[in-house]
Amino acid sequence: MQLENNPHLTIKNNVITFGDALFLQQKDRAQHQFQLLLGEVALKPKMVDTFQRNMAHNISIAEREGFDYKHIVFPCKPIVFREKFQSIGVELNPIFSDQHHHPQVLYPTNILPEDYFLEDSHLKASGTLKIIGQVLEEFGYPKLPKPLYGYHDVAGDLRKMLGGDCLEKKQYLKSLDGLPQNRVQHFSTASGLEGNTGHLYFFFNPYALYNVRLVLFGDSFFQRRFDIFKRVFSEVVYFRNPYILDDVVKVLEPDIVLTGNAERYLWHVPDCDNAKPWFMNYISNRYDSKKIPESDIKALTALFSGKSSREYRNMFGKKLTDLPRDIEKLSMLSENDIKTNADISFIKGMADYYEKEHPGVAYYLMSLVKGLDSYKSVG
Structure with missing residues (x-):
């Protein structure tokens, strides 16, 4: 049954309303999410090849530098609600396929509808915790402690697309059982860079569960869940980039690197072989260094000076245990x-x-x- 003719669905402003849940449609635009899920369009073989080439690129760097590595494909919300759609005669199939499978790729199958926000296209803290817990166990870390959640009222991204101002209670990770709260330092280049391309975030928490430096390369599925990463890892460095930046990890010496993308982004996979140099984000008219607080510049300078540098050891190294x-x-x-x-x-x-x-x-x-x-x- 076509979406437009289904009496159980309402479609407006590229958003599908199904009961109390909202879904991103993207018909004939962007990543064509539902057209891919319905089999109306197919991934181009070139994009699958690019995905595999990016994986080879990432894995070769991980092996050379000696850090733990995993790529996460975050399942799109409609697939997690697949049985609900089946009940009204709409058959959906994952965009992720056998061609994307790889030992270093995780496509989690334990995510449930309650792990997604009803009016947003992103995972709740509970969903991301399931994924991070699975990754850590594969790396040999023990099971995560009991999560302690907090809630605040925020309008979801899909609700905003409908032009509404209704607020949904958003779940975030307040802390992990037995660990201190509100002891995280946050540094970023976001205030000096228009848009989100090129953004860099650094979180420092000496009381986190693991004294581990985690480097993230990915999209909003990472960025929306900083509340989790900064409680689990003492140092979290995030780049909004689809694959590992070689020169960056050489300097940062991470213990763990995660790359990731929302499932719908498999429609168009940026090629690591055609990458624009990262520093170009900071020599364009989109960038104004005067807008970045001096404290952030000082912290990021220490971070990129290297773990053995005096700047880093004085600012952060003396606090890690x-x-x-x-x-x-x-x-x-x-x-x-x-x-x-x-x-x-x-x-x-x-x-x-x-x-x-x-x-x-x-x-x-x-x-x-x-x-x-x-x-x-x-x-």
Whole structure:
């Protein structure tokens, strides 16, 4: 059955309304989402070849530089609601195909309708957490702690396209159980660059679950979920780019790199062999460095100076520690485990966090570092 003739659907302003859920249509425009899902148009073989070539490009860099790597194809919302569409006679098939399969590509199949916002085309925090948890387990990390969610009222991108001002409760990750909240520093070039092409974001959180530097290359499915990444990883660097930038990862020395794209973007895959140099974003009339706060410039300068540079070590390196984050393991620490100023700073921060809910743990942690500040060296 055609979408336009289906009595259960309303189509307006390129948005399909089905019950209380909204979906991006894109008929004869952009990525042709529903036309692809319905089989009315097909992916060009060239785009599949480009996807595979980009993967080969990314994997070769990961192997050379020695970081963990995975590419995520985020399933489009209509596919997650596939059974709901079947119930009204609309058969949808994924855009992602056998030709896109690769050991380093994840197309998650455990995403449920409740993991998507009703009036937005993006995943809730719960959906992204499922994906990140799966990726980390494949890399050998333990299961993520229990998520603690917060909610705020925001108009979804699809609701905005309909011209409405209704607000939907948007779920975000407030924290992971046992980890401090609101201790994240945020730096960006966004204020000095028009549009979103070329944007760079850097999040620093020494109290995150893992003392790991994560570098992200991708679209809004990453960008909308910074609330998750900055709680899990101590350093998160994001580039709005579809594939790995070779020179960037050489400088940044990441532990993990993730690339990703929304499923509908398989319609047109940018070719890594035809890439415009990244720095060109910053020598165009779209860029005004005077709009970027001095604190952001200083932080990004330290970041790109390298992990061993004095600038980076003074600004960030002294705050990073490999001590455990969960309360049980923290309670088992001894003075012998404390080796650097970063360890001391971290324990003080965790003691401050636990002071109200677990005063006994807080007192124990502070007793460990009492008097140590004067002789511990930075490791």
